[in-house]
Amino acid sequence: MGATADSTGGSGVPAPAPPPKILLAKPGRGRGGGSIVKIGRGDEEPYARSRLPPGSLSFVSDSWEVHPDRLLPFMSDNSEFTVIGIIGPPGVGKSTILNELYGYDSSTTGMLPPFPIETEETRTMARHCTVGIELRVTSERLILLDTQPVFSPSVLAEMMRPDGSSAVTVLTGESLSAEMAHELMNIQLGVFLASICNVLLVVSEGLDDVKMWHLMLTVDLLKQGIPDPSMMPSAIGHPQGPSPAQEKEERENFQERSVEFMADLVFIHSKLRDQELCPNNITLLRQMLSQYFDTSSFRTEGSEPLRTKSEDETKMHNDSLEAETRKSEQNGLVKNLFFLPCKVHEDSQKGQYESYSSMLGKLRDQVLTMRGRPFGKPMSERDWLRNSARIWEKVKKSPVIADYSKLLLNSGMFRK
Template sequence: MAAGPPSLAGVGDRGSSSSHHPPPPPPPKILLAKPSLPHPSSSGADDDGGGGPRARQAPQPGSLSLVSDAWEVHTDKILPYLTENNDFMVIGVIGLPGVGKSTIMNELYGYDGSSPGMLPPFAMQTEEIKLMAKHCTTGIDIRISNERVILLDTQPVYSPSILIDMMRPDGSSTIPVLNGDPLSADLAHELMGIQLGVFLASVCNILLVVSEGINDLSMWELMLTVDLLKHNIPDPSLLTSSASQDKENKNDDQSSSEDYISDLCFVHARLREHEFSPSKLTLLRKILEKHFNSSSFRIGSSSTTAQVSDSLVSSSMKVEDLTSSRQDIFLLPLRAHDNSTKFEYGTYSCMLGMLRDQILSRPSRSFSKNLSERDWLRSSAKIWDMVKKSPIISEYCKALQSSGLFRK
């Protein structure tokens, strides 16, 4: 067998002829969950007929991108990590650069940063990357936790470093964002954020919208645009290959094919202590509900707001009171280097752990029909193709281009 990168299982060197020196320590591994047993041969549609060896072979961790930097979807290397299980959850994240998206996704994965020699499943921004004004994630990275939670970490929206990377000397885009049409880099860059939002809202059960501070409205406006442009994108469970189900879809589910949209959870990160006041959180919740009142997204309810408001204004406020009972809003403090415990409501790690527990236990919107993890992946690939070819997004692009009302 040719030498290559270490496999996911972390198998050490075999057949060493030297007994005088202990084997070198294993290289760091990336935490990626995969099925504990090979897929049964009955699912051979995805096998090459060779049986066991291919079923046991794990793809290289670094290549597990659902959407690549070339804006193309890839499923072949992801399929071995997925099963025919239909009890799973899909959580995506979208947000600006440096707000902690990957950190949140690593927490949802269950990554323990104290484990020696283990790298996080999603790359996180380092001080060097910050100083270089670079980004960690390009496209959409996918990981699957042991709890069968499919996690989608996306490249930052409105990122100067991504814009620079995709810009040719003449100002055009190197990435075929919209059906291959030539576009200026700045217009294509804005459309990328919209396409990411439409895709995630179409294939996720829960979508985390991460903002920096309390008053960042850019992500709210982006999600309203996503809601406006997410049309004719069907529920993933209605795109399975079953001929009988396809017939049923045409006859019974035409109206419901456009109805599915993920639940939004808003994460306001990098907050300072004065931004955690009960009055500000109550106002934030009311503004969010009003902002998204006419959208397809379900944001809280008036009864929930009243109940939470009453508890927040009480004098004996607890950390748990900083989130709504429907868990639509989460607050994270600015992370101190020493993870200081002086913060009144708890440390960053404590509140990040609370976010994980509440997100994973939150009842979320389900797809119309049961589908397996593998069927979800196949349907997601079809939906990505629909998003890139969407005539509605194309018309919106033309309107932006003619008006010049896009980020430059």
């Protein structure tokens, strides 16, 4: 076909292709639908870490502040929604998992994934893709929260001033070293997500890394005085939040109700080698996980056994796994444990229990069919957003986390 005036701009030279769009929220169906919108960074305060990508839809910014107002256009008065968050170290596939839950089709031309994924360039430069917390909403009213990596050297490097202090105010009114602030950042992310999500995906790399388990136990220990977002009194008419008298009444009412909310945890171990995906290893990991969280406040349920590469092996391994799973269920062991193998080229002849894409699809199906921990009472998406922003401020002002930071400083683990 010959070039038209529209495609050449009348000069005979083909016009450049339009830049790809970034999918922030799917078009809605009926009430409470989302939209496809590009949002710029607006008036965010620039400093060392400010490198949010174009089209960023930031809930918690790189300056560790919440921006609920810019997200309100994506929210509705619908009360039938599910919040799914994710947390984990760098490079474990967090954004890829959320893109799968979102329903993003990588074969779609001219459309970038809703959550940016690690590229060869970011790996080479030892950087990370997500800063703070990024939010997307699907047409099925899933609110997906992607977080910056925990235990990340690149996050630490970007927030560190030349004198070693933190460029980010993590605890309200306190100046901390970058190392201490980075440690508290990880805890605050965990406490916040456990407080506002119905389901929280906890991703680790390999079978042996249990740092994320330890982090979630710390979250369980320090998540005190953080209310169920649906139980918070309305702040309507108080743009800056409730008055001191209302804050006191809120605390008293919260203590009287003894409301406790914790997201359902889903543990995901990614990048597993084929030899690691054997029934004995999986059973052992389930037992370890059960012992780790035996006395925690987290509630978990549901999972599925692994499948293998041939019919004979499938029967043999599944019979073994099912027997161990039944034993685990009788002993009350944790069941929300999923496994993702290493990625291999589709044309590779290397045998696998199952391909990465297939297992990722099964993980998606399992997570999307989970009910998750329900909030105490129904609330709209907009109320969830406003109350979550207030919860973030409570996390930053938490006296329990502040006392924990002092304990770490006194231990000599971090410089003052």
